[in-house]
Amino acid sequence: MKRKLFLVPIIVSLMSTSITAFAEDAAIQEENLYYDEMNSVSVNALPSDVRSITITPVSTQIIPTTPFKESLVNNAEVLYRFRYKVTAIRYNNHKVTNTPLSAFSYTGPVKGSKTTAFDSSGNGYLDLDIRGPKTFSLYCRMGSTNSNTITQTPNLRCDYQNSFYCTGYNIALESDYSDAKINASGITDSTFRGRFLAAVKLNGSGKADNGKYIKYIGSDTYSYSSPMTATGTTPTAGTTIAVDPYFIPRAKVGGIWKRATVQITNVGSRRAEDGGNAINGYRIDVFRGIGNSSMSGWTNGNRAVTLISVG
Structure with missing residues (x-):
């Protein structure tokens, strides 16, 4: 009987140790979660986590110094470059950060593009080269969530980026x-x-x-x-x-x-x-x-x- 009683504290002690370790790990996770909330930052966002995406024009058009793909002029039409800021919000109202921005769709004469990943502040960037003063549209997507659609027509009059x-x-x-x-x-x-x-x-x-x-x-x-x-x-x-x-x-x-x-x-x-x-x-x-x-x-x-x- 004494042996049985001696084993119970050992089992209880092991269970207590496991529970304590689990609690400490949960506390660490909880602490990290609080840190993220305090800084309005989320990490490792999955496409399925995204509630909304917003595209905003952030600069006027230019004739770029270095095109992404094609020649600067083709059939007497130049390339115009546009830049957009992209932000994405998760279901927990946190911004998507430190995540690649890779999925976007467009219609019109897009002749090259470059994406910049969401940074630690939650801002990603999309640059497009457009051939000639022709209308184009674009939107971004993450998983099944689509952004607003931007539709623009370049002005033919435009400054060259390079002197x-x-x-x-x-x-x-x-x-x-x-x-x-x-x-x-x-x-x-x-x-x-x-x-x-x-x-x-x-x-x-x-x-x-x-x-x-x-x-x-x-x-x-x-x-x-x-x-x-x-x-x-x-x-x-x-x-x-x-x-x-x-x-x-x-x-x-x-x-x-x-x-x-x-x-x-x-x-x-x-x-x-x-x-x-x-x-x-x-x-x-x-x-x-x-x-x-x-x-x-x-x-x-x-x-x-x-x-x-x-x-």
Whole structure:
């Protein structure tokens, strides 16, 4: 009988130890839960826990420096980037935090996207690249819960995120030079000043002392030709710029030239009519006119650019 009585305290003691350990573990969990509640934070949210999702636009559209996927310009249409903030609330009224934001749906010309996970404050971000000023819609989802739907149409007018390095060019004028005249490959009826020919090679065309226009056609060869831009227009001071068509629209679409008009800080409104081998990337060459005098007051430098129209 004494042996049986001796075993009971042992069993009770073991049960008490297990209950105590369980209670301590529950207390730790309860303590963590209280910590989360005090800080309005929840962790490791499951999609099934989500009660509501909200999408809010957080910035105006831009023409991005680096597209997510496609080229910046295609068929004379640029990419516009939009950013949205996404928040999600669980059934316990806590924000979803530290969780990937990966599920969203859209209609329209979305050409690339990037998601940023919900941070410790409960904010996730969604960035979209949209091709051209065309209507698009989007919503997010977690499990069976969908967010509100956002529907927008980009404004065609938009700022480039990146500035452009702007230089100036002109039609060279032979009377600006006084060095000796030499032969020009491709033209047999006249000679031209050497420095003038170098300027024609640099700028593309020039006006000779004989009153004729010449142009550089490559391989150190020249020909008589009236000045003409890459899109078939006559270069005009106050209008013409040379651009890289990857960045600023300048393309023939359906047999018709589409040329962007842009606003350049401290320069004014200009039209993308021309190009050149040296005009690559975020670079604009502004046509100034004829002769060295046309370059008076011009300074090369980086300038902010806004797309105004394409037509």
